[in-house]
Amino acid sequence: MRTSITRRLKGLTAAATIILLLSSCLKKDLDTLPSAKIDAHPDLMVSSSNLIAMAALGQMSGNPILPSPTADPDILYTNGKYYIYTTATGPGASQFHCYSSTDLLSWNDEGIILDLAGVSWAQQDGWAPSVVARNGKYYFYYTAEKKIGVAVSTSPTGPFIDKGSPLATGDGTDPIDPMVFIDTDGQAYMYWGNTLLNIQKLNPDMVSLTGTLGHQKPSNYFEAPYVIKRNSIYYLMYSVKWYTDDDYHVEYATSSSPMGPWTSKGRITSPIGEIKGPGHNAVLVKPGCPDEFLFIYHRRTSTVVDQRQVAIDRMFFDASGNIMPVSITKSGVIKAAGTAACIVPNPIANGQYAIKSKMITSSGAGLFLDIPACSNLNADVRTWTKTTCNGQKWNISYQGNGFYKIISEQPSHKSLDLSSCGLDRGTDVGVFDANGSNCQLWKIESAGNGWYRVMARASNNVLDIEDASNVAGANVRSWSWNATDAQLWKFEAP
Known part of the structure; x- marks a missing residue:
């Protein structure tokens, strides 16, 4: 598309989410934060002019992950790295960049990988790339002056060499936003277009089109098509409304064919609070983990509509194969190399448990998730040593979609x-009347050796004992994952 660290310190959260710094000011700005609460990852530094220094939150990416303004991301994993490609910057939006990461936390700007100044048929308005690997090469599809181009390289970071002429114009007044999908039978398809959706097969050479140009589209389709296949079902994601609209968002439809027809299914993203326009997405299936999906998109907090920022969150399917609405978060996703082990979706059997912290008191007593004074009312939760009260008994039930409900055994x-x-x-974190909201859904993931992190669906933050206190009665809150004992929990017989 175009162009409570403690409660009194919570106001620092937004500043910690994105810190784009020059090397001369990085140390100065970080030194202004309380030293005990800086949990940026060890690689947070500026070692060259191309490194983007972002404030990762512990072992989480933080959102946004790339400098603003940039938009319309695509994501690729190859050769042990993740790569993000965005709308062009520079004079007349003519210079496409690539950003790389080994762990989803720190991202390097690999520099200009395609400059429209060297393209014969278009020199400006470089938007919305899509990149695929095939035939030992990388194919870079992009919009320029409302035509679709393709450039080729032997490296995911270029340089990419344009084929010398537009690949396609398509039908409609605004043929933009290309996306290339390779089906399980090896056939490649290109999807593109604003308002009117164009779909056509690619030849094996990946730089020419073949067959009939299709126009099947779902209701509400506007732009930025993106297709994945799961369990023989084709999922077409697309953005709705003008990108300048606060409610610019992603919806999806399904089909039994990559050419359609498409059945509209519903909304995937929605603005929340100060975060507006979460749209123009791409999806990456984590290598070797067919049920782990990374959802990359742009959004903004500025009233200046072109000040868009790239963010990344997780995407989940429910038990019926529907895409669940994506939680638009500030913490982003957990650090993960492409070779990291897959996450088991429901590691805890349904039942009643005491939830024990890895923290212990100075006398060696265990600490448990506890409703203070065994209250039957809405209340904050704390830690406490073992009791027989129902305020330490929790009924865990898996919801079939990667998440659990955690309900107190108290009569209420x-x-x-x-x-x-x-x-x-x-x-x-507290207990409240059960209402089924995302703020009452929890993902339980193994952290090894029988310990687990407990992550809120709404925010991607985990259960955490404030200030890593080992004193009974400490506050339990949500915090970005940092793999400390204060964030590790065991599920035991009550």
């Missing part, structure tokens, strides 16, 4: 909940 059966449904790290 309150649900574990994020206070005021807060997305910021530092949000208190």
Whole structure:
């Protein structure tokens, strides 16, 4: 598309989410934060003019992940790295860049990989690339002056050499936003177009089209098509409304054929709070993990509509194969090399448990997730040593979609909940009337040796004992994952 660290410190969260710094000011700015609360990853530094220094949140990416303004991302994994490609910057939006990462936390600007100044048929308005690997080469599809081009390289970071003429114009007044999908039978398809959706097969050479140009589209389709296949079903994601609209968002449709027809299914993203226009997405299936999906998109917090920022969150399917609405978060995703082990979706059997922290008191006593004074009312949760109270008994039930409900055994059966449904790290965790919201859904993931992290669906933040306190009665809050004992929990017989 075109162009509570403690409660009194919660205001620092937004500043910690994105810090784009020159080397001369990086240390100065970080030194202004409380030293005990800086959990940026060890690679946060500027070692060359091309390195983007972003403030990762512990072992999480933070959102946004790339400097603003940039938009319309595509993502590729190859040769042990993740690569992100975005709309061009520079004079007249003529210079396409690539950003690389080994772990989803720190991203290097690989520099200009295609400059429209060297393209014979278009020199400006370089938008919305799509990149695929095939035939030992990388194919870079892009918009320029409302035509679709393709450039080729032997490296994911270029340089890419344009084929010398447009690949396609397509039908419609705004044939933009190309996306290339390779089906399981090896046939490649290109999707593109604003308002009117164009679909056509690519030849094996990947730089020419063949067959009939199709126009099947779902209701509400506007732009930025993106296709994946799961369990023989084709999922077409697309953005709705003008990118300048606060409610610019992603919807999806399904089909039994890559050419359609498409059945509209619903919305994937929605603006939340100060975050507007979450749209123009791409999806990456984590290598070797067919049910782990990374959802990359752009959004903005500025009232200047072109100040868009690239972000990354996780995408999930429910038990019926529907794409669940993506949680638009500030913490982003957990550090993960492409070779990291796959996440087991439901590691804890349904049942009643005491939830024990890896933290212990100075006398060696265990600490458990506890409703203070065994209250039957809405309340914050704390840690406490072992009791027989029902306020330390939790009924865990898997919902078939990667998430659990965690319900107290107290007679009121309150649900574990994020206070005021807060997305910021530092949000208190409590029990509240069960309402089925995302703030009452939790992902339980193994952290090894029988210990687990418990992650809120709404924010991607995890259960955390404030200030890593080992004193009974410490506050339990949500925080970005940093793999400390204060964030590790075991599920035991009550």
